[in-house]
Each structure stands twice: as C-alpha cells, then as structure tokens.
Amino acid sequence: MGNEAKLVDIDEKNLRFRVAREAFVSGNVLASEYEQIFNKCWLYVGHASEFKKPGDFVTRTIARRNILVTMGTDKKINAFFNTCPHRGATVCRDRSGNSKNFQCFYHGWVFGCDGNLKSQPGKESYGEGFAASGAGNLVPVPKFDSYAGFCFISFNPEVEPLPDYLAGAKEYLDLVSNYSESGMGISSGSQEYAIRANWKLLVENSVDGYHAVSTHASYLDYLKNTNGSLSSTKLEGKSRDLGNGHAVLEYTAPWGRPIASWIPLWGEKGKKEIEQIHARLVERFGEEMADRMAHKNRNLLIFPNLVINDIMAITVRTFYPQSPDYMLVNGWSLAPNEESEWARKFRLSNFLEFLGPGGFATPDDVEALESCQNGFNNYQSVPWSDISKGMGKESPSYDDELQMRAFWSRWNQFISGTPSPQANQRRLTSVA
Amino acid sequence: MNAVAIEKTISRIPQATDFAEFVTRSEVEDLLYHEAELLDTWQLNEWLTLFTEDGCYYVPSTDLPRDASSDNSLFYIADDPVRLHERVVRLMKKTAHSEYPRSHTRHLVSNVRVLDANADEVKVAAAFVTYRIKFGSTDVYVGSTHYRLRRLHGQLRIVEKRCFLDLESLRPHGRVSILL
Numbered sequence: 373m374g375n376e377a378k379l380v381d382i383d384e385k386n387l388r389f390r391v392a393r394e395a396f397v398s399g400n401v402l403a404s405e406y407e408q409i410f411n412k413c414w415l416y417v418g419h420a421s422e423f424k425k426p427g428d429f430v431t432r433t434i435a436r437r438n439i440l441v442t443m444g445t446d447k448k449i450n451a452f453f454n455t456c457p458h459r460g461a462t463v464c465r466d467r468s469g470n471s472k473n474f475q476c477f478y479h480g481w482v483f484g485c486d487g488n489l490k491s492q493p494g495k496e497s498y499g500e501g502f503a504a505s506g507a508g509n510l511v512p513v514p515k516f517d518s519y520a521g522f523c524f525i526s527f528n529p530e531v532e533p534l535p536d537y538l539a540g541a542k543e544y545l546d547l548v549s550n551y552s553e554s555g556m557g558i559s560s561g562s563q564e565y566a567i568r569a570n571w572k573l574l575v576e577n578s579v580d581g582y583h584a585v586s587t588h589a590s591y592l593d594y595l596k597n598t599n600g601s602l603s604s605t606k607l608e609g610k611s612r613d614l615g616n617g618h619a620v621l622e623y624t625a626p627w628g629r630p631i632a633s634w635i636p637l638w639g640e641k642g643k644k645e646i647e648q649i650h651a652r653l654v655e656r657f658g659e660e661m662a663d664r665m666a667h668k669n670r671n672l673l674i675f676p677n678l679v680i681n682d683i684m685a686i687t688v689r690t691f692y693p694q695s696p697d698y699m700l701v702n703g704w705s706l707a708p709n710e711e712s713e714w715a716r717k718f719r720l721s722n723f724l725e726f727l728g729p730g731g732f733a734t735p736d737d738v739e740a741l742e743s744c745q746n747g748f749n750n751y752q753s754v755p756w757s758d759i760s761k762g763m764g765k766e767s768p769s770y771d772d773e774l775q776m777r778a779f780w781s782r783w784n785q786f787i788s789g790t791p792s793p794q795a796n797q798r799r800l801t802s803v804a
Numbered sequence: 805m806n807a808v809a810i811e812k813t814i815s816r817i818p819q820a821t822d823f824a825e826f827v828t829r830s831e832v833e834d835l836l837y838h839e840a841e842l843l844d845t846w847q848l849n850e851w852l853t854l855f856t857e858d859g860c861y862y863v864p865s866t867d868l869p870r871d872a873s874s875d876n877s878l879f880y881i882a883d884d885p886v887r888l889h890e891r892v893v894r895l896m897k898k899t900a901h902s903e904y905p906r907s908h909t910r911h912l913v914s915n916v917r918v919l920d921a922n923a924d925e926v927k928v929a930a931a932f933v934t935y936r937i938k939f940g941s942t943d944v945y946v947g948s949t950h951y952r953l954r955r956l957h958g959q960l961r962i963v964e965k966r967c968f969l970d971l972e973s974l975r976p977h978g979r980v981s982i983l984l
C-alpha cells in the first residue's frame with residue numbers, strides 16, 4: 373500500500389482530519405486489512421464464562437478462520453483451527469456444547485479437548501510414532517490469552533503481550549468485570565446479523581456520541597413517551613484515547629442502568645435493589661469510583677473490532693468484513709452472574725429496547741451505515757470523509773470525534789507500514 | 805398456557821373438527837390473512853387493535869431453544885403491551901429511518917394448525933415467509949409463528965405472537981425493523 377495515495381490525511385495546523393472513502397470500497401485495502409491488521413492484532417474470541425467445565429466448547433469464525441475453543445480437562449481454555457490435520461474436514465460442526473472428544477466424521481480421527489489425537493481408524497497403517505510426533509493433533513492458534521475474562525487470540529506468533537496491547541483499555545475491562553463479585557457472564561442467546569457496509573463504519577458508529585440526537589430521535593421520543601423510563605440526567609461527558617487505537621467515551625445519559633442508576637419505571641422495589649447494588653459498590657471501591665461505575669456510560673472500542681458498550685445494558689460485539697461493503701456482526705449481552713431475576717429481566721428488556729437488530733435504535737444505525745456505504749459509490753468525485761470534530765480541544769467531549777481519530781491513526785500505521793512502538797503509545801491528546 | 809408448543813409424539817393426525825366447539829381453522833385463517841394484509845399495507849395502528857390489551861410480541865434469537873424466556877435469554881424482540889404499542893408509534897414516524905422510506909413487505913402465511921383450544925384460549929401454529937424489499941435488496945424471513953388467541957366480544961384476538969425464525973442468523977438482513 374505504501375506507494376499509493378494516502379488514505380488518512382491529518383492536518384494538525386488547520387484542525388482537519390480526513391479519511392479517504394476509498395478505504396471503505398477498495399478490495400486492495402480489504403486485503404491489506406486482513407494481512408496487516410487481522411493477521412497481526414489480538415482478536416476477541418469469547419468470554420471465559422462460556423467455558424465452565426472441561427469439554428465446554430464453542431466454534432466461531434474469527435477473521436475468516438474456523439476456530440474451535442475448548443476447555444481442556446486441566447480447565448485451561450484452548451483455541452484450535454477447526455480443521456482436521458488429516459485432510460481438512462471441519463472437526464467440530466456444532467456451535468457450542470460439551471464434549472470430551474471431537475470426532476472428525478470424514479475418516480473418523482478422534483481428538484481430545486486438549487487437541488491431541490486420541491484414535492485413528494487403521495492406525496496400524498501409519499508409521500510408528502505418528503501420533504506421538506504430534507502430527508495428528510489439532511493445530512492450536514498461535515496465541516491465546518485473556519484479560520478480566522475477555523479471551524483473545526492472535527494469528528501472529530510475534531504479537532506483543534496482551535496486557536501491553538490493551539494499553540489504557542485494561543482499566544475499562546477491569547471496571548466492567550468489577551461489577552460482579554461472582555464473575556460476569558454472557559447470557560444465552562446471541563444476536564448474529566450482518567450489515568451491508570464497510571466494517572470501519574461500525575467501528576466509527578459504535579463510539580459515535582454525535583449521532584444520537586438525530587439518528588436516534590425516535591428512540592429518545594420513546595423514552596420520553598414511556599412513563600418514567602427517562603430521568604432528568606443530561607447526555608454529557610468526555611472521550612479518551614486509550615493508546616494503541618483503543619478509545620472510550622464516558623458520559624452520563626438519561627436512561628436507567630441495572631448497575632446502578634434507577635429510573636422511576638423500576639418502582640420502589642427496584643429502587644431498593646439498585647440502592648443495595650450501589651451501596652455494595654461504595655463498600656468495595658469507594659464513593660467516587662462507585663458513582664462512576666453506576667452512573668457513567670462507557671462505549672469502549674478495542675482495536676480493531678471489539679466493542680464493549682456499557683450503557684443501558686452491556687453489549688459485547690465483534691464484526692468482520694466479508695467484502696468491502698459487507699460485514700458479519702456478532703453481539704452478546706454481558707451481566708453479573710449473581711444478578712437477581714428482577715434485574716436480569718430489566719437488563720435484557722433495556723438491551724432490546726435500544727440494542728440489536730430488533731431494537732428501537734440499532735436498525736437506524738444499520739440504515740445510516742448502509743446509507744454511507746451507498747454514498748461512497750461517489751468516492752472518486754467526493755473522495756474524503758471528515759472526522760475533525762473537537763480537534764485541538766484540550767479535553768474533547770463525548771460527542772466529538774477523537775475516538776475515531778484514535779482508531780484511524782492506528783489503522784493508518786498498520787496499513788502504511790509497521791507501526792513503531794513509540795507511535796503505539798502516542799495518544800492523540802493528553803489525558804487526565 | 806404458553807404459546808410455545810413442542811410436539812414430540814403425534815399419535816394421530818389432527819382433524820379440522822377437533823376443536824370445533826371453540827374455533828374453526830378457517831376462522832383462524834381469516835384472522836391471520838387479515839393480519840398479513842394490514843402489515844403489508846402498513847396499517848400498523850389497525851394491526852395493533854388485533855391484539856388484546858395484554859398482547860405481547862416476541863422474536864427469539866436464532867440460537868435459542870423454543871422454550872427460552874426473554875426474562876433470562878437475549879432475544880431480538882420481546883415486547884410487552886407498552887413496548888409493542890411504542891414499536892408501532894415509532895414505526896409510523898419519519899424518524900424511524902430504517903423504515904422510512906417504507907420498505908415493501910409480503911407476509912405469506914401457511915400450514916395453519918389449531919393446536920389446542922378451550923373456552924378461554926386457542927393455540928395456533930402457522931408457517932410464515934416474510935419478504936422485505938428495499939433499496940435493491942430482497943430479504944427473506946422464514947419461520948413459524950405460534951399464537952395464543954382469545955375471544956373478545958365474539959372476535960378472536962392475539963394475546964401472544966411468537967415468531968421462531970428458521971434462519972441460522974439474521975443474515976444478510978441485519979435487522980428485524982419490520983413486523984414479522
């Protein structure tokens with residue numbers, strides 16, 4: 373890509389930050405995103421709560437690869453390429469479940485949940501020591517690690533350690549996992565959908581505080597209409613560059629939060645429960661942190677494609693491009709394991725109200741993204757998008773575009789060459 | 805009773821006359837075909853009047869078992885009467901961007917079966933194929949709807965509508981912004 377026209381244009385003097393629309397439509401750009409970004413970074417593969425006992429497994433498509441994640445008999449989580457070392461068949465063809473063995477149906481090789489070959493029909497026809505050599509084992513993904521319950525893999529054996537990679541995002545992953553004393557868990561039911569748009573449009577949208585008032589006008593109307601679901605809290609807050617392309621918006625908002633912002637809709641019983649949750653947070657983390665956890669919303673982006681939005685519910689979302697104008701999206705709900713039935717019900721209800729393909733907001737985001745993608749057909753005549761809102765501000769607001777600039781700057785480092793460690797750590801603005 | 809019926813053993817072939825005392829299949833079909841017409845012509849407020857005051861509407865996520873509850877599992881849609889009403893209010897607005905300009909839809913209803921009936925309620929299952937057509941894409945939703953119906957002033961009305969998608973995921977659509 374190095375010799376081509378630049379795709380990100382930063383003009384610090386005139387406070388302009390522009391992104392070439394070509395980056396949303398070009399097959400070459402997509403190819404180099406797979407090569408330079410998805411093949412090199414840490415990628416979210418699942419949550420530790422999905423693996424409770426030995427043999428628990430899920431299969432996922434991560435950056436076009438079939439991945440099998442299992443919990444071994446040693447309770448260690450392993451990630452394998454879900455392809456038979458014999459001649460290629462998909463070894464595990466279920467979405468999730470529990471199994472101590474995985475049998476490839478093609479010729480019948482059997483693997484343990486640690487990936488080791490356990491048996492082969494006609495074993496005697498193979499050279500001695502075939503199994504012992506490891507040649508018949510499932511191939512593990514080069515790197516697996518987890519942080520605060522969030523599990524990541526990398527196809528890059530040389531990738532920097534996960535904690536270094538996560539940089540300033542660690543604080544926010546800790547914060548989310550600290551909601552629970554018994555652990556956070558993914559609820560059953562996943563939202564799997566697609567958007568006919570470039571994946572980076574969803575990156576931008578997931579941390580876009582600017583669009584709520586116009587794109588989600590009908591959702592905000594709904595909150596006003598429904599008796600008691602709206603508090604008087606204003607939408608306001610800050611955005612932060614967390615280093616390495618990660619960013620967060622942290623802001624107050626008028627909706628209720630099951631941890632722990634009460635709204636009148638939840639009644640007196642709900643108020644008591646929310647107060648108890650808040651009181652416990654104060655005991656554990658002190659007043660200031662408890663208030664921040666309870667009353668602030670956080671839209672967190674972990675480069676390149678993990679979004680954890682801790683808003684009226686907590687959603688974990690990843691997405692991958694299939695082509696420049698089509699992405700596959702997976703979304704889950706994350707919640708404290710000890711949450712009461714009452715709170716869980718409100719949390720999921722809150723989630724569906726706003727989030728996901730049947731919510732009162734997400735379909736309009738999908739529409740906006742597809743509409744941008746459609747607009748990019750004009751990229752040769754209208755070549756640039758602008759994300760300079762709030763540039764040059766000492767402390768950008770939640771509805772500025774700093775977080776997108778953080779993403780794009782990092783993206784540009786990967787696409788235009790090897791990012792230097794110094795550049796990794798450089799943040800777009802000094803942070804408090 | 806719950807709208808979800810999981811039929812395991814079918815000992816005999818059901819007959820049209822099984823629940824004749826309470827309801828006939830053609831009466832149910834009339835209701836469902838009328839419902840489809842209201843949806844396809846965007847008469848959503850009229851559609852809402854087909855529901856009882858406690859009427860609910862559900863679309864579970866595609867990876868959930870049929871008996872999953874929206875109280876503890878993530879659905880696509882789980883509307884109580886208030887939210888169902890608000891869904892219609894929102895969809896009729898120009899600011900419901902995903903459905904303005906409005907998409908064309910075609911709701912096909914088939915395989916209508918009365919599963920159970922008594923003096924209070926009727927349980928019905930039907931297969932559906934719903935098309936959403938907009939901006940050059942035609943998206944298909946396929947599945948079965950389980951209804952609980954109740955007779956109010958002589959008319960059958962919907963107490964619960966639960967749409968089980970046969971799709972493996974909501975792809976390539978990206979949304980259930982229309983009513984199924």
Ligand code: FES
Nearest residue numbers: 456458459476479
């Ligand atoms: S391909 Fe799996 S056993 Fe042959």
Ligand SMILES: [Fe+2]
Nearest residue numbers: 583587733737
């Ligand atoms: Fe949005």
